[in-house]
Amino acid sequence: MTRDHLRILLPIFSLGLLLAGVFYLQPRAMSYFGLNLLFNLAVPVALATIAQMMILMVNDIDLSIGTFVSFCACVTATFVQSDPVVGYAMLLGAIAVYAAMGAIIHARGLPAIVVTLGMSFFWSGMAILILPSPGGSAPAWLHAMMKAKPPFVPVAIIAPVVIGLIMHYFVKRSSLGVLLRGVGGNSQAIDRSGWSVLGLKATAYGIAGLFGVLSGMALVGLTTSADANIALRYTLLSIAGVILGGGEFTGGRVSPIGAVIGAMTLTLAASFLSFLHLSSDWQIGAQGAILILVLAVRLVFTRREALA
Amino acid sequence: MVVNRKEIGTREVPIISLAGIGVSFGPVRALSDVALNIMPGECVGVVGHNGAGKSTLVNVINGRLSPTTGEARYDGAESKADFRNGQRARQAGIRSVFQELSLCPNLTVLENMRIPYRNMPWRNWRGNAASAVRVSLDAVFPGNGIDPYRVVGDLSIAERQMVEIAIAFSRRDIDARLVILDEPTSSLDGSIADQLLAYIKKFCAAGGAVIFISHMLGEIFDVATRMVVMKDGRIIANDAAHTFTRDSLVDAMGHVVADGADSGDGRKQRELGDEVLRMANGLTARKGEIVGLAGLAGHGQAEALAQCYLERSSDWRANRAPAVVFVAGDRARDGVMPLWSILRNLSLQTLVEFSRSFLVDRKAEKKLVADWHRKIKIKTDDVESSILSLSGGNQQKVLFSRALASSAPIVVMDDPMRGVDVGTKKEVYRMVRDEAEKGRTFLWYSTETDEILECDRVFVFRDSEIAAELTGDDITEENMLRASF
DSSP states (O other), X not given: OHXXXXXXXXXXXXXXXXXXXXXXXXXXXXXXXXXHHHHTTHHHHHXXXXXXXXXXXXXXXXXXXXXXXXXXXXXXXXXXXXXXHHHHHHHHHHHHHHHHHHHHHHHTTOOHHHHHHHHHHXXXXXXXXXXXXXXXXXXXXHHHHHTOOOSSSOHHHHHXXXXXXXXXIIIIISHXXXXXHHHHHHHHHHHHTTOOXXXXXXXXXXXXXXXXXXXXXXXXXXXXXXXXXXXXXXXXHHHHHHHHTTOOSSSSOOOHHHHHHHHHHHHHHHXXXXXXXXXXXXXXXXXXXXXXXXXXXHHHHHHHHHHO | OOOSOOOSOOTTSOSEEEEEEEEEETTEEEXXXXXXEEOTTOEEEEEOOTTSSHHHHHHHHTTSSOOSEEEEEETTBOOOSSTTHHHHHHHTTEEEEOSSOOSXXXXXXXXXXXXXXXTOOSTTHHHHHXXXXXXXXXXXXXXXXXXXXXXXXXXXXXXXXXXXHHHHHSOOSSOOSEXXXXXXXXXXXXXXXXXXXXXXXXXXXXXOEEEEEOSOHHHHHHHOSEEEEEETTEEEEEEEGGGOOHHHHHHHXXXXXXXXXGTTTTTTTOOOOOEEEEOTTSOEEETTOEEEEESSTTSSHHHHXXXXXXXXXXXXXXXXXXXXEEEOSSHHHHXXXXXXXXXXXXXXXXXXXXXXXXXXXXXXXXXXXXXXXXHHTOSOSOTTSBGGGSOHHHHHHHHHHHHHTXXXXXXXXXXXXXXXXXXXXXXXXXXXXXXHHTTOEEEEEXXXXXXXXXXXXXXXXXXXXXXXXXXXXXXXXXXXXXXXX
């Protein structure tokens, strides 16, 4: 239990530290409007991180999530807006492709890293076909939802909390979640008990696809237009988010709440660096440094735990 | 919760009936012409040396393997040998505990209970699973104190094995009627193993059946009502347990085992050299000495070994003259490279030692492997095939060769004989003794008394500390037990 607690405490602590830093540098951020501005871009990142988490949970890795989210954003900004039936059918089809990809990876014993890398070019090409130049527009309801101003707590806070709690309930508490994590922990044991690992992997990938779609839609809701390269950075951000949130690359050890917090931490790190007036040339490097720092701290703790 | 609950004790129909079963993997015949009936209330002991086909037999019974020929009947029902046998086996209440642990280390104990329980009621399943595991753990291993909410990865290997056994005996919608235990006591110490044996007797008395596979003949004789002896994929003896004696059983298995007087001799004549190892906890070893680490499982022996090994091997660059080599007990975790061939697995330790240049000397590597293949009789025709094509005992032989091939003066062994058959054990004992005579020092942690009796000096561990140091004629089972408790 203690190890699990530690796993979740560290991301919370690092998010808190960064938030304190931001508030210290820019006290005006400590408001409804300020928080919304700080975190609203965290919503699509959090959704993409959850998608990545579903894949990491079954011991695979998804290098196509960034281009997939871009593709979904392009579909949302064009077809969903102009021709909803075709648009939603395309998004559903994309989820089905994701599930099929999981099934094929398992059935043929292919390395996920290669298949998803290949698929990333596919999604990227599709996105450019749909939207050769930046443009499109968000469906009105989506825009309204993302820009809504509920009393007291901004959407940018409510959405991650809701996503984190729902996924926590699904992954950590439900039977299906247990089986999916079991695939990551010891797929042979799952197979021996008569479950279809193929089906479970397809399910995990399908859910990842669903969250990729949601991420693309949320992104369009915020930016109101799309671009074929809009979410390329999400691939690495999502992996970093899962790891930052206490997940591991193998062994089915993931934490949905941690992943959401990890995504928020990464988004906040960018803002924090801007408030420091750091030149944007250095920002990505500095973001990487923050990531390494947090992971190093985690390593120190888990090592100590293992020795104790 | 009670769905499809069958009455235990349908005396007339066998739970499983195999006739003329044959299984081939390509050109390899793993089983041929196997016939076996298991009635309710029986405890069938299955013995045979490594690679005799025991695990394959288990997989046919629990339906995971479709036999190439012959037929399997569950509860007397006609059934073709097809892919649905797994489901039929589950319906018949057949459950298995496998040789290598098959729990998910990232899940809690109760979540692991969920995995084999296919049709678990959805409402409040966590609470139900927790209480079911708790009840079963208490029934099989009274006083174990394992919390169902703990993550399996945090449990000791003995506790994991207890959890796995308890899950196999737990109550579900279809009650357990035949439980297959493959080397269930390999990581358990004596008193816990006795609890299990007592529970098996109770379970069989109530009409359940058990297939008990073990290399520990004492346990089999204690618990089995019928013996099945396997050799080279065939059942060569199948009779009531009381018709066998220890010797006749070993004879039937086809191994000539040296008599008991043999163990521990060769201990006295040897001249021991200078002290080569001294650790903070008082553990010492001299050149050419076989030092045993005894005591109940999980009392700090493995940690002491790891510390000894890491202190001497944590170097930034590979060394042409390593100070110490390690033989792993937990093969899957720290021994075998599952994707590599037997050859690569065997030569791993000595790659740097034996190559003269930057590149691997493939010729020397091949020669080394051919030597050891012959010397330790690894059961394969082709050392280029995958390591996983070998049975557990033969994999362990490869790991032994890997370490012994090195020139390191100290060999650290972490209970390496887990699940290895009697014949192989004797061969390895002899090799260890020979190597010791040449001046090598062995640090040997073992949960088996026979192995500790092979040692020149024994440190008995209790609560991570050395409770006693025994030498010469003081090394007896009695003294060890006294120091352990």
